[in-house]
Amino acid sequence: MIMxxxxxxxxxxxxxxxxxxxxxGAEAVNVAVRYHCAGxxxxxxxxxxxxxxxxxxxxxxxxxxxxxxxxxxxxxxKSLQLETNSSTASLxxxxxxxxxxxxxxxxxSTPASNVFNFVVxxxxxAKGAQSWQGNLSRMLGGGGEEFTVERxxxxxxxxxxxxxxxxxxxxxxxxxGRGGDLLPAQTEYLQGVRQHGRPxxxxxxNWLEADLDxxxxxxxxxxxxxxxxxxxxxxxxxxxxxxxxWNARVVYEQAIRWESEGWRPPTELVRNPLDxxxxxxxxxxxxxxxxxxxxxxxxxxxxxxxAWAMNQMPFQTYMAWPVAxxxxxxxxxxTSAPAAFNPGLKRFNDSALVWQxxxxxxxxxxxxxxxxxxxxxxxxxxxxLLVSFFPLGRHNEPAPEKLWEQIKGxxxxxxxxxxxxxxxxxxxxxxxxIMGLREWGRxxxxxxxxxxxxxxxxxxxxxxxxxxxxxxxxxxNELAMIRKGPIGLTALEMILLSDWLSGGxxxxxxxxxxxxxxxxxxxxxxxx
Numbered sequence: 001m002i003m004x005x006x007x008x009x010x011x012x013x014x015x016x017x018x019x020x021x022x023x024x025g026a027e028a029v030n031v032a033v034r035y036h037c038a039g040x041x042x043x044x045x046x047x048x049x050x051x052x053x054x055x056x057x058x059x060x061x062x063x064x065x066x067x068x069x070x071x072x073x074x075x076x077x078k079s080l081q082l083e084t085n086s087s088t089a090s091l092x093x094x095x096x097x098x099x100x101x102x103x104x105x106x107x108x109s110t111p112a113s114n115v116f117n118f119v120v121x122x123x124x125x126a127k128g129a130q131s132w133q134g135n136l137s138r139m140l141g142g143g144g145e146e147f148t149v150e151r152x153x154x155x156x157x158x159x160x161x162x163x164x165x166x167x168x169x170x171x172x173x174x175x176x177g178r179g180g181d182l183l184p185a186q187t188e189y190l191q192g193v194r195q196h197g198r199p200x201x202x203x204x205x206n207w208l209e210a211d212l213d214x215x216x217x218x219x220x221x222x223x224x225x226x227x228x229x230x231x232x233x234x235x236x237x238x239x240x241x242x243x244x245x246w247n248a249r250v251v252y253e254q255a256i257r258w259e260s261e262g263w264r265p266p267t268e269l270v271r272n273p274l275d276x277x278x279x280x281x282x283x284x285x286x287x288x289x290x291x292x293x294x295x296x297x298x299x300x301x302x303x304x305x306x307a308w309a310m311n312q313m314p315f316q317t318y319m320a321w322p323v324a325x326x327x328x329x330x331x332x333x334x335t336s337a338p339a340a341f342n343p344g345l346k347r348f349n350d351s352a353l354v355w356q357x358x359x360x361x362x363x364x365x366x367x368x369x370x371x372x373x374x375x376x377x378x379x380x381x382x383x384x385l386l387v388s389f390f391p392l393g394r395h396n397e398p399a400p401e402k403l404w405e406q407i408k409g410x411x412x413x414x415x416x417x418x419x420x421x422x423x424x425x426x427x428x429x430x431x432x433x434i435m436g437l438r439e440w441g442r443x444x445x446x447x448x449x450x451x452x453x454x455x456x457x458x459x460x461x462x463x464x465x466x467x468x469x470x471x472x473x474x475x476x477n478e479l480a481m482i483r484k485g486p487i488g489l490t491a492l493e494m495i496l497l498s499d500w501l502s503g504g505x506x507x508x509x510x511x512x513x514x515x516x517x518x519x520x521x522x523x524x525x526x527x528x
Contacts, residue, residue, distance in 0.1 A: 069093035117179030255476035326376035
């Protein structure tokens, strides 16, 4: 059980975000995802990943795994047009547990009917295959019928001309699927098992490899995720000594218009001791933004921006971006920003942007303990707009020059992020609760889920080590991402994912859109 949490972080969340996951083979249909995963047991056997294994061995890890499996199982049952009750969700969750723990490879398509079909080959013994047959029989209301394919005997449950589930035990593997449009993948996997003892060649360096067609996934993705422009994505994950390393290659159909500017970091505003630092440049070029938001004067996403947090207090989180005339830009935002954001903020957490003319600042009201403000700032590098969750002190030492070396002179760098994941996890938990990012319903089931979620996050404690992410632009139609970290996720990603899997978060997962090293011990290391 020790590796189950890590596996579903990478697989189960991806399963739902894509509708369900699985990839390799079958070129003639709308294949949305292909993947090959070595399984959680492989990571469990890697003694170098001490931080990851320690986190996954926590007291509440088993309860949280079951909660996540049941939630994703329920979503998959709905997508598969099965009965949507707790019994079916539990049965689907039991099948997913096998996918999480064992090596598997597969693909799934998104046909015009918006009902996904899939084929998956799972490394599973005879007892496990029998369990799958039993669970499918209970879910589908009968034992199905026997059939033979590629000299293997299997079982099939027909629910209509284009709607059938089937499983085929083949040696130490189980090939399972739904529908008929991915039958070439079924043939490929079964022939591979018959000829070579396995459906495809084993992974060598990588733990996970996946190819995603982001445009074809749109029907399965939640509304907020469609902010990313459609692209073809190749993702790989592998152990790197005591860390996990992500690599992604993102290819767009056409060149994305993006021009590099010289980095202009606010070197006087950013001060030690830091536990996170982020820099980005014109990330809006790769996003589908609302026109009203994209055209806001002084928009940091169409500009370059810098965000950082200090570890002395949880509220010491800041963001700044350069503008030509900070005072005039702030005056313009005093009316345009509330008009664009306040309707969504009202629905989101009952807050609002309010202009305080006497103090020349825009403030977010309606939350207890913290009131983020937007103000104009002047320093030797130029003029900036500054967002503060807590007043910025100027008595601490400035950030070291080595920090700025991570971005200066890099003309193809779009995004850089570094954090001490343990401290940021504690800070985001507190900030998320105050800002309404982490909310649950009040039913007994939802309160139980919240308890399990909080117990699991408490069990994480303070993960040691830093997580660093870089996104570069090697070609006009391409992005490259690399991330290294002890867990593979940032602190904020861990919280958002765990809350979603437990049913928490604002509106149970909806995010509002605008209308129409050790702390202080030195600079953050690069991901390079």
